[in-house]
Amino acid sequence: MSKQKYVVKIEAAEWEKALDKSFKKNVEKTKIDGFRPGKAPRDVYEKKVGKESLYMDAIDFVLPDAYSKLIKDNNLEPVANPNIDIKSISDDGVEVEFEVITKPEIKIKKYRNLGLKKPETKVEKEEVEKEIEELRSHYAxxxxxxxxxxxxxxxxxxxxxxxxxxxxxxxxxxxxxxxxxxxxxxxxxxxxxxxxxxxxxxxxxxxxxxxxxxxxxxxxxxxxxxxxxxxxxxxIPELNDDFYQDLGIEGVSSYDTLYDYVKNEITSRKEESNNQLYVDQILDEIAKNIDTEIPHEMIHDEIHFMLKQFEQNIMMQGVNLQQFMQITGKTEEQLHKEYEEPAKKRVMHALILNEIAKLEGIEVTEEEIETEIPVLALNYQIPVEEIKKLDGLKDAIKSDLKTRKIFNLLLENN
Structure with a gap:
């Protein structure tokens, strides 16, 4: 099961500490006759507003540590925030039920030699000419x-x-x-x-x-x-010696050399795109034989992630999500609906990739991560020491390298 319920009891001593923290927070904003703000003793405060007024903030104080301990003790891998139900609460303690959403287990029957046909990479003359015109436009x-x-x-x-x-x-x-x-x-x-x-x-x-x-x-x-x-x-600049020089591309000094360069670039991009499409086809084929219910929380989170990416992309064009919806006549509910199936697919693909990594024992070493950092720094034109300061950099590199390894395995064996 990908959803499991656990009941956790916060005992009296720990609960009393949380109640005291709650009191110190709430007494600051409670007016009590005869005392300056924040100076009333706890017993006076509780007589005026009741001890129960401290419960909700106290719960907020104890839940994070209780949940972290639960995850660690049971070796769980949650994929979404838990559903929480307060079963009982009193001066003596609180009993909380956590419904933990974990990755569903999947069984992959076959992922090698699936008999699919990889898309052929072709580059037409018109594509090259169009890209050359776009290059001219870029330098306009x-x-x-x-x-x-x-x-x-x-x-x-x-x-x-x-x-x-x-x-x-x-x-x-x-x-x-x-x-x-x-x-x-x-x-x-x-x-x-x-x-x-x-x-x-x-x-x-x-x-x-x-x-x-x-x-x-x-x-x-x-x-x-x-x-x-x-x-x-x-x-738009003319196709002449000045333009070829302005491009600053090694080996490009004429229309013919520019044509060859652009054709090779398009070929490389198409090959990479076709590889991605082919891996998607492979993953879709694998998914056909997997009978697993994906928790809606995982799909919901993925929809929000995809919409956030979309919003960031359109904001680079000077349009926010609200303006986009007004321009296109779409509601937020319609956008969520549009992203539902792609989100399901992405979640399923991620689960399949993780399972293949386990089956194949695919790991990423610290040395591989360190080797990748200068490459990223060069690509983004950021000094190595600066890029190393980015939060979550190593985890992101590890995830990317692991995915690449799985992709290569699937491409080589299909």
Whole structure:
């Protein structure tokens, strides 16, 4: 079973210490006639507000140590916070039931020679040419444009939304960089900016989607008062000797050498991506023969982790989760639902990888971890001594190296 219940009794001596800590915390914020704040004796305090008022904070003081001892004594590996039930509480002590959620046990029948076909790595001419154009765009100079907005330009705008001439919540922004054609805003908004210049103002009418989460806005026509502060565009460099020199890539001095370099880079990335896809297929195939119920707490935690990653990614583009939901018309509940199946899959894959590591005796040595640190420092352009100070660095490296070893084993044997 992945859920087990344990009853822990906090005895009188330990409980009394917790009650005393609770008293010292609570007496500071309790007004008692005849005493300065925090100076009333405990017996006076208990007469005024009752000893029971100390119980909840006292429980908070004793639970962490009680839970840690329970985990250690029973050699448990919890995967989520426990469910807690206070069975009894009095002056003599407290009895607590912990429902501990641990990793479910899985039995893997087969993980070698599964008979799957690995995706073939192909690179087309059009892919290389497209990446070269993207490389040119990356080295483009951003310039202020005096002419009218065109698709592909970035318009820096102030905007405020009105429904029935009344501003609505979440509909205002200042100096917002909107790339025209990105389809970031409500359908019809970006297109109406085309042709405007810096300094222009315009009332833009759009209709919110019928499935928009806000009852006040779904399917309703609104007006955005927009001012264009600035228009930016890209000046793309020519493919010439100056460009090849600016790239600073060893061996690249002409279009042909750039083409070969880019093709090799795409091939390497595709090979890595195909390996990941293939391992996912292998893990999916293994999972078909595993009949294990995953605790919903593990799935819930994974959904929150994935959403947190997603929010961090969109915030790098200047949009928070609330704005994203308003723009896309999605609710938090809908996002959770979208992530439920991917989260289940990720949790199951993690359980399979851990079990294979046990079966194969795959471990990561301290020497391997130390060897990886300078590589990470170089990749992230951080001094080795600085990167060593990061919390959880060695655990993260150990987990990554262990996963790589399991991936390689699966790739070599399938």
């Amino acid at each position: 100079e951003i310039i202020i444009k005096e002419d009218a907005i065109e698709t592909g330009d970035t318009a820096v705008i102030d905007f405020e939304g009105f429904k029935d001439e009344v501003p609505f919540e979440g509909g205002k922004g200042e100096n917002y960089p909107l790339q025209i054609g990105s389809k970031t805003f409500i359908p019809g908004f970006e297109e109406q900016l085309v042709g405007l210049k810096a300094g222009d103002e315009k009332d833009i009418k759009v209709t919110f989607p019928k499935d928009y989460p806000s009852e006040d806005l779904k399917g309703k026509e609104v007006t955005f008062k927009v001012k264009v502060n600035e228009v930016k565009t890209k000046s």
